[in-house]
Amino acid sequence: MYNFEFVKPSNVADALAALASEEAQALGGGQTLIPTMKQRLASPEKLVSLLGISEMQGVDVSGNIVTIGGATTHANVAAADAFSGLTGLASGIGDPAVRNRGTIGGSLANNDPAACYPAAALATGATIVTNSREILADDYFQGMFTTALKEVEIITAVRIPVPLASNYQKFEQPASRFALVGVFVAKYVDGVRVAITGASENGVFRWSEAEAALSVNFSYDAISSLSVDASDMISDLHGTKEYRANLVRVLTGRAVLSAS
Amino acid sequence: MPKDSGIGTSPKRREDVRFLTGNGKYTDDINLTGQSHAVFARSDVAHGKINNIDISVAENMPGVLAIFTGEDFADVGGNPAGWLINSRDGEPMKEPKRPVLAHGKVRHVGDAYAAVVAETASQAQDAVDAIIADITEFPAVVDMETALAGGGFVHDEIGTNQCFDWGWIEDNRAATDAAIKSAPHVTTLSLVNNRVVPNAIETRASIADYDRGTGDYILYTTSQNPHLTRLLISAFVLGIPENKLRVVSPDVGGGFGSKIYHYGEEALVLAAAKKLCRPVKWTASRSESFLTDAHGRDHVTKIELACEKDGTFIAFRTDTMANVGAYLSNFSTVTPTFLHGTLMAGNYTVPNVYVNVKAVFTNTAPVDAYRGAGRPEATYSLERVIDKCARELSLDPIELRRKNFIKPDQFPYASAAGLEYDTGNYDALFDKLEEIVDFGGFNARRAASEKNGKLRGLGINSYIEACGIAPSNLVGILGARVGLYDAATVRVNATGNISVMVGAHSHGQGHATAFPQVVSDMLGVDENSIEIVHGDTSKIPFGMGSYGSRSLAVCGSAVVRATEKIINKARKIAAHMLEASEGDIDFKDGKFSVTGTDKSLAFGEVAFKAYVPHDYPHDELEPGLEETAFYDPANFTYPSGAYACEVEVDPDTGQVTVESFTAVDDFGNVINPMIVTGQVHGGIGQGIGQALLENCTYDESGQLLSASYMDYAMPRASDLPFYNVDHSCAMPCTHNPLGVKGCGEAGAIGSPPTIVNAVVDALHSGGHTHVTHIDMPVSPVRVWSAINN
Numbered sequence A: 001m002y003n004f005e006f007v008k009p010s011n012v013a014d015a016l017a018a019l020a021s022e023e024a025q026a027l028g029g030g031q032t033l034i035p036t037m038k039q040r041l042a043s044p045e046k047l048v049s050l051l052g053i054s055e056m057q058g059v060d061v062s063g064n065i066v067t068i069g070g071a072t073t074h075a076n077v078a079a080a081d082a083f084s085g086l087t088g089l090a091s092g093i094g095d096p097a098v099r100n101r102g103t104i105g106g107s108l109a110n111n112d113p114a115a116c117y118p119a120a121a122l123a124t125g126a127t128i129v130t131n132s133r134e135i136l137a138d139d140y141f142q143g144m145f146t147t148a149l150k151e152v153e154i155i156t157a158v159r160i161p162v163p164l165a166s167n168y169q170k171f172e173q174p175a176s177r178f179a180l181v182g183v184f185v186a187k188y189v190d191g192v193r194v195a196i197t198g199a200s201e202n203g204v205f206r207w208s209e210a211e212a213a214l215s216v217n218f219s220y221d222a223i224s225s226l227s228v229d230a231s232d233m234i235s236d237l238h239g240t241k242e243y244r245a246n247l248v249r250v251l252t253g254r255a256v257l258s259a260s
Numbered sequence B: 001m002p003k004d005s006g007i008g009t010s011p012k013r014r015e016d017v018r019f020l021t022g023n024g025k026y027t028d029d030i031n032l033t034g035q036s037h038a039v040f041a042r043s044d045v046a047h048g049k050i051n052n053i054d055i056s057v058a059e060n061m062p063g064v065l066a067i068f069t070g071e072d073f074a075d076v077g078g079n080p081a082g083w084l085i086n087s088r089d090g091e092p093m094k095e096p097k098r099p100v101l102a103h104g105k106v107r108h109v110g111d112a113y114a115a116v117v118a119e120t121a122s123q124a125q126d127a128v129d130a131i132i133a134d135i136t137e138f139p140a141v142v143d144m145e146t147a148l149a150g151g152g153f154v155h156d157e158i159g160t161n162q163c164f165d166w167g168w169i170e171d172n173r174a175a176t177d178a179a180i181k182s183a184p185h186v187t188t189l190s191l192v193n194n195r196v197v198p199n200a201i202e203t204r205a206s207i208a209d210y211d212r213g214t215g216d217y218i219l220y221t222t223s224q225n226p227h228l229t230r231l232l233i234s235a236f237v238l239g240i241p242e243n244k245l246r247v248v249s250p251d252v253g254g255g256f257g258s259k260i261y262h263y264g265e266e267a268l269v270l271a272a273a274k275k276l277c278r279p280v281k282w283t284a285s286r287s288e289s290f291l292t293d294a295h296g297r298d299h300v301t302k303i304e305l306a307c308e309k310d311g312t313f314i315a316f317r318t319d320t321m322a323n324v325g326a327y328l329s330n331f332s333t334v335t336p337t338f339l340h341g342t343l344m345a346g347n348y349t350v351p352n353v354y355v356n357v358k359a360v361f362t363n364t365a366p367v368d369a370y371r372g373a374g375r376p377e378a379t380y381s382l383e384r385v386i387d388k389c390a391r392e393l394s395l396d397p398i399e400l401r402r403k404n405f406i407k408p409d410q411f412p413y414a415s416a417a418g419l420e421y422d423t424g425n426y427d428a429l430f431d432k433l434e435e436i437v438d439f440g441g442f443n444a445r446r447a448a449s450e451k452n453g454k455l456r457g458l459g460i461n462s463y464i465e466a467c468g469i470a471p472s473n474l475v476g477i478l479g480a481r482v483g484l485y486d487a488a489t490v491r492v493n494a495t496g497n498i499s500v501m502v503g504a505h506s507h508g509q510g511h512a513t514a515f516p517q518v519v520s521d522m523l524g525v526d527e528n529s530i531e532i533v534h535g536d537t538s539k540i541p542f543g544m545g546s547y548g549s550r551s552l553a554v555c556g557s558a559v560v561r562a563t564e565k566i567i568n569k570a571r572k573i574a575a576h577m578l579e580a581s582e583g584d585i586d587f588k589d590g591k592f593s594v595t596g597t598d599k600s601l602a603f604g605e606v607a608f609k610a611y612v613p614h615d616y617p618h619d620e621l622e623p624g625l626e627e628t629a630f631y632d633p634a635n636f637t638y639p640s641g642a643y644a645c646e647v648e649v650d651p652d653t654g655q656v657t658v659e660s661f662t663a664v665d666d667f668g669n670v671i672n673p674m675i676v677t678g679q680v681h682g683g684i685g686q687g688i689g690q691a692l693l694e695n696c697t698y699d700e701s702g703q704l705l706s707a708s709y710m711d712y713a714m715p716r717a718s719d720l721p722f723y724n725v726d727h728s729c730a731m732p733c734t735h736n737p738l739g740v741k742g743c744g745e746a747g748a749i750g751s752p753p754t755i756v757n758a759v760v761d762a763l764h765s766g767g768h769t770h771v772t773h774i775d776m777p778v779s780p781v782r783v784w785s786a787i788n789n
């Protein structure tokens, strides 16, 4: 790790000001950024911690909308128990240490292709709220590690419409225990959304065929004969393309069966 | 009345309080005044020619004290292999030099070609980053078959990638071939014993200190055997006289084999400390640990089992390619040969065994002994092929094994693979297993699993291993370049408490607790008044350290012998004090008494006399009460066991879960049952890790794909079941004084085939009868792919 400066502002404006200098970078829970810095793969000169900004903390449920502050930890999201799919997802990320440090904003900003939150955000049609605008999840995710965020832009909150029923199924990669494949199914009055993480070369995606079938008939049978195109899937030490394509279907089925 | 202390009881591990409260003292906890820091420049290509290493920028960077390259060590010796293996044609193995720093070529990713010593580790790293290495990359030699076919050579000077082509036992070869040719049934299986990374929690670390006044060196290092490390450095690498080099291995946080060996980093910090006249410290990062610790296993094997139609074994024949990596690590040549081939008769009366092992150089990290060292590879091959045979002949897997077991009245038994098993009762182990495991209820459990969409399998396994390495005369004939005795000094202090200096090294095994139990039993003194001293060549006698489950069987025997000498001397002192003849002195429960009288002395009174020798028979006896014994075992010891497990397989995802695991082991006499149980738990956990999760993989270019915990899967608590462990079927070893056999590796030896046998059984129950084998790690993708192929 190289030396760096550390600041911990207490409001978004100060954070933005601190981030304006070149080679400054936002720091959430540090669960991704710090290991990268230790490996000397990242070398920001200044870290701007977002954890001191109170307006970016906490989970608020009003009406049918859950609003989660961008610096809220996975543990706090799990504890808030806003709806079952989200609670299950947040409580299954990493281990207790990771959940007590890592934040939803950091996870969404990083957009690791095997991360869990992107599936929840995309399946619920969440709105990513930043210091300057609101971005629909459908526009936000732009492929592995790529998002609509600009150079100096921080996620201040995530707004999620509460589904009628939802579930997240995560099949853990044996080593990292990130999602080898993760499937988030969310049922709304006007239809069902299905988002898949961990599987595709293009990052998190919606499985529209399954959405169409489940919107008509929210049952395991509705999707049991569907399949995703294996050619787009990731192939690595832990799973072939075909295996991942299989998991997409199996986990989607299980998510439907478990949705509540 | 059950004993409440000493042999056979389970006092809690006294060292754990220290470890669990953060008061352990590991090498990295040591900081010396004036200490500087070394960081290594490591190759990021697997194979290449070093054209030039430009240090001109690096050497002028802040804090830099010295930079070393391979050139600086061109004239010092190589780190040797500890065992000479001869090929079938009589040719000695190929032994290319293993230099302190790569010179001429880099041969694996992580191979160190330079080292920077600086005021801080961070400055040293900055300078390493500024070294410009001009290296011409060559195609990497990774796959063993390709390596043997020729082409690029890891070591050009030997003109081959084959280290040796070993046959065992050559005289049995023709008979074995003929037996297989004419056998009524032959089962053949090709398998891979997967490569694993040892992953001790504590990464390797070393600090060297040099006293410019005396010319003495101290090396603090993470070693399982400080004397062996000193010997290698003194006799082979740097030539520092042994009496000028003190090697200290303080608390060591796990080794599993990987810390037996001497590594170049140790020589580097010593040389740097002398050059700078300052202490030099190096602690490996986890990445360095993945890239440079000696890995384990990595065998590709074809095994044939020939038998009668009724399952009576006629012959085993194996062809194995064993990866030794880029350089020969110290035990790398004995592990796939004598620690593997000699066990290829298993627990069986099979008359013909022939083993061929080709050791292969590749552009990967060195491979060496890893918990079990050769015996897990032997057991895995045997017990997988036996399981396959049982299925082919529709025989019960337990019955097939029992049919071929050596029976209790056949011991001592000369196995067809060249060992003499002193004692054992394999049927008794299976009787116990059948008593503990509810085999009768298996079908109901299987039906319950199937109701949940899962398949359930039962895996059976039997193993024998050889511990207590080793009789020096025998291993000398077989090519060992060292003796494999051990040593202990028992020092009774004037006030009666006792220090026991042992050659064995504890890096998690609990010696500080178990060894005093032995001495306490013999001397009748409170075990809490006995302390073990280990891990410092300036304090302990020359012993060979801990590996191969040898600590108690070999070093423990030396402790017994030294303690016997203490008793003999103390008896003489007591005889003098009690004015009786030595023959009339009885020693029991810590008391010397004159037979037939009420005159007696406590052990402490006699010890005091030895150190305050007023009124002492100086003409007959020296003062003091301290004795040393060396112990060279007469034979290996032969633990054996019967294992069973049940797994559930999710056919939709290929996920395997271990539902139950039972291990019945014969370790001979047990000193501390709790510690033994813990060793078995750890061993099984490691074995399940290898069987289901751990997958050390290089790509074609020699890059380590599983080079961090993001890709290298370690077993975690949630992957492991509650174990059912029994070691009540003890057949004490016949040739060491404690009757002990060794328990440190058994779990890692016995568990992998048990798991794989169970998975195959599960798949068969689900109608996937085309699956006769899945290579480890039996990961979800492999199981699913096997089902769906």
Ligand SMILES: Cc1cc2nc3c(=O)[nH]c(=O)nc-3n(C[C@H](O)[C@H](O)[C@H](O)COP(=O)(O)OP(=O)(O)OC[C@H]3O[C@@H](n4cnc5c(N)ncnc54)[C@H](O)[C@@H]3O)c2cc1C
Residues within 6 Å of the ligand: A025, A026, A027, A028, A029, A030, A031, A032, A033, A034, A050, A070, A071, A092, A093, A094, A095, A098, A101, A102, A103, A104, A105, A106, A107, A109, A110, A112, A114, A115, A116, A117, A153, A154, A155, A156, A176, A177, A178, A179
């Ligand atoms: C052992 C381990 C296991 C894990 N397992 C899982 C898992 O199973 N599933 C999973 O989904 N994740 C997992 N993670 C990742 C974890 O969830 C991280 O918390 C997450 O990836 C990053 O969040 P963070 O708050 O730590 O971000 P940081 O590491 O602090 O930052 C990551 C990136 O996001 C930027 N950033 C941070 N906050 C914001 C913000 N509010 N607005 C804009 N940019 C921001 C930073 O500048 C940086 O580029 C694991 C991590 C570890 C170490």
